[in-house]
Amino acid sequence: MTNTLEAAYAIWLREIKRFLKSKSRMVGSGGQPLIWLSIIGVGLGSAFALKVGTGIPFLTYMAPGVVGMTLLFSSIFAGVNVIWDRQFGFLKEILVAPVSRLSIVLGKVAGSSTISVLTALLILVVVIAIGVLPLSDLSVLGVLAALLFMVLISSTFVAMGLIIAALINNIESFQVLINFLVMPMFLLSGALFPISGALPVWLDALSHIDPLFYAIDGMRGSLIHFSTYPVLLDAGVALAFAAIFIGAAFVLFKRIQGTR
């Protein structure tokens, strides 16, 4: 057990070191969501001067969604990055070590989640600072709950990235996956616009099996007190998704072989 944790720590440490060494990744992971927020939010938001539900400004509605989006993309990419480890041979160095495959998965999930959550927190601070998220809405408990959702989102999607990386082994098929999996997951999650009532039944059903849907709903509930489901229910479902995906990644990594 201690060995599992130590090995996971080694893998966590490597992720952090790599991130700190890559300035472009640091800028990119923070910059991209801010651009989204300004283009979509300000552009569309002012054009339609939308109000959501009980009169919440569109930008405020969207803010937790943008945080969720940041997490979704940075996490799933980080997970899939294992493909590069395989391509460059480093995965073999990890696989040949006498460490449980669970520690490999946990280390990856923890390392990439740390980075994703820190970037997402940065976005959250910016969003609060520019007044999109009114300070008056926030409570300590709410922010802590939001942090929990952030951790669950990134764990779920890093694990999903690992699963993808274990199943496919070229970057080309990854592009296809982004189009058919990640974009729909993002759009159906309610991150950009309220789902309930806005979609045909089948799409609505799809959005309810979208792991991101519950976490974003819960985050919105914690931060601006507006959610489709009770926050506790959202938390339960998000936790279940994280556990399932991490478990699946573990199972796949037990079978993964070290050759290309």
Add this chain to the structure above:
Amino acid sequence: MKGNAIEVSKLFKRFGNVKAVDGISFNVKEGEIFGFLGPNGAGKTTTISMITTILTPTSGTIKVYGTDVTHEKDAARRLIGIVFQDPSLDDELTGWENLDFHARLYGVKENKREIIENVLKLVGLEDSAKRQVKTYSGGMKRRLEIARGFIHKPKILFLDEPTLGLDPQTRRKIWDYVTRLNKEEGLTIMLTTHYLDEADMLCDRIAIIDHGKIIKTGTSDELKRSLGGDVVRVGVEKKKELIRAVKGKPFIKKVKESDDGVEITASDGSKVIPIITKIADSKGITITYATIKRPSLEDVFIRLTGRNIREEGADSTTAWRRMGMRARR
């Protein structure tokens, strides 16, 4: 009497229709340097991958120091150090960080710093340890990988084509580290190569492998002797007379005429020459010169496989593959 470090029995690996490893059995003795010699695609890497738990065999058993590799993976992994054929370093990290990562994964805690410093010194990289690996040359990366394979004090070290694509000077350095690890640290080493001089120079025993099968195993000398022995060429005018005179004498196996003399196959050339000169003297035959040619591993290889180990282009393909891997980083 030393035991076996590796015992491989009836090992098969299939990739679809390709029989990469086609039923091989062999043992590696404790403390020896064992070489796998074979051309590209012979199945060397596939075999090593299976012994080191990277690949699951189609069938067969592998034991490393008595531990069944397929069933007790982690126990086996603890005994093993490996330097892969293709690069396996994290280029973004420094040399030191790569070694530190390895030490942590293998639970090396006591004297970690000292151990890392020692292995760095062994391969002469102590001054480059704080640099990112992407600034290293190919040879430096290779040396770092060898240092890394030894950090957790494995009982057996695998080296898959350790000197592929390196210049002669770096190759000799690497041979030196390998010999030192073997002699000074008592490490059992299994290496693959398709360089005949490397196998000849380093290995206590060699297995020649081709098309997934082991064709012959033995020391370099045994393999060479299996060809029938040395070829002694003697320059002489009276060929027929000499042939008649030496036929059936000790050590001499075969005698035939050559362009300017006689060609004698003998189990030990250096012992045969004095015998021949003595006989020639007593019969008044003048000998103008005498040369010994020991069969090389190359001769052995050609005899056993019917072709040269370095078929046209084969060598450059693998080197190119390695370069390609690097270029993409």
